[in-house]
Amino acid sequence: MTDPTVIDEQRPDDFDAPSGAPAVGARLSATNVGVNLLWCVPGEVGGSEQYLVRQLLGLASQPAEFVPTIYCLPAFVDAHPELARLYPMVTAKITGTDRPRRVFAEHTWLARRTRSADIVHHGGGTAPRLGGGPIVLTVHDLQYETYPEYTSATKLKYLRAVMPRSVARASVVTVPTEYVRSTVVDRFSIDPSRVVVVRHGVEPTIGSGAPSEFELRRDYGLGSGRVIVFPAITHPHKGHLFLLEVMRRYWDDPDLRLVMLGGAGVADADVMAMIEKLDLQRRVVRPGRVPDSHRDGLVSLADALVFPSEYEGFGAPVVEAMALGTPVVCSDQAALAEVVGDAALVLPREVDAWAGALDHVAANASDMRAAGRRRAAQFTSAKSGEGLAQAYRLAATIDA
Secondary structure, X not given: OOOOOEEEEXXXXXXXXXXXXXXXXXXXXXXEEEEEOOOOOOXXXXXXXXXXXXXXXXXXXXXXXXXEEEEEOHHHHHHOHHHHOOOOEEEEOOOOOOHHHHHHHHHHHHHHHOOOOOEEEEOOOOOOOOOOOOEEEEOOOOHHHHOHHHOOHHHHHHHHHHHHHHHHHOOEEEEOOHHHHHHHHHHHOOOHHHEEEOOOOEOOOOOOOOOOHHHHHHHHOOOOOOEEEEEOOOOHHHOHHHHHHHHHHOOXXXXXXXXXXXXXXXXXXHHHHHHHHOOOOOOEEEEEOOOHHHHHHHHHHOOEEEXXXXXXXXXXXXXHHHHOOOOEEEEOOHHXXXXXXXXXXXXXXXXXXXXXXXXXXXXXXXXXXHHHHHHHOOOEHHHHHHHHHHHHHHHHHHOO
């Protein structure tokens, strides 16, 4: 196996300075942070991609105390030009889907390039054995421990071997919710003061550029009736089959459209089979992955965003919906309940409990929209960036 090579190494002065930042020449006194995003295959890793992207965008709104250099895949640069305009981005000639090759790159290529960094931030939940520090490690969730049956045997073995060692190496561990914080502290017996909650944040421009409701209804075949949206990759824990059963038994309005957004996961064939079995082909719309502007537009026009997941480390779609003024109905899974507070209809994952959910939303839509917007104001990209800066500051203090 050959060492990955840099195919696009950009210099700091090729980038716009973050808001409030000093001139490029003054950056030499700032703290240099190497951010490892080699694991982040755009569109394939779920909410963790948006979580880190929005944190880094929010960090740019902070005083220029920290200057990140992002180590990533070429596809990541293409997918996130907004970050490429702000920070140096160094790319490796790997796909990111080949875990052994990515781990090898982290131990060799990345370790050499981050040797002089003041802090190294590993954003994918694991850290290599080799490389500099102090380390900030982002742990998105511990789903593999709670629901091991949803993780392949190979990945489960890898995570159980690497996660404890990674957490032990880290100076600071960042997590998206208090729920994940408590599970990390309990599972790894880590000092709670080293585990910091950095919330997901939504950018203030969310929803801008969305097509009109008329265009979306026309282009996605939604008709003129009620619309509910469920944005999630078809992984088993997300609850697609649960929602289809609710549609069959209780949400039987022939003009109601359930829009399932997101890519195909390991349960996709089961979802397609159940749609056909229950004869829901006309009422369930599956456009797959859509542009962000279309996703925001579909959520905005929806009567509700529904999210019956068994497990989440955060649940970004519920915050996005609240920010867009769309009522939310979600499961009572710990992280989701923590995130939505009293601004959503929170229900147990029992089919009968969801029977009257849409009637409740219709009767309380105005109040739910207002409560959702108030709640979403606590989850901005600026606040997320501020939390990330605090985590970096703590790591620098611990290892001073």
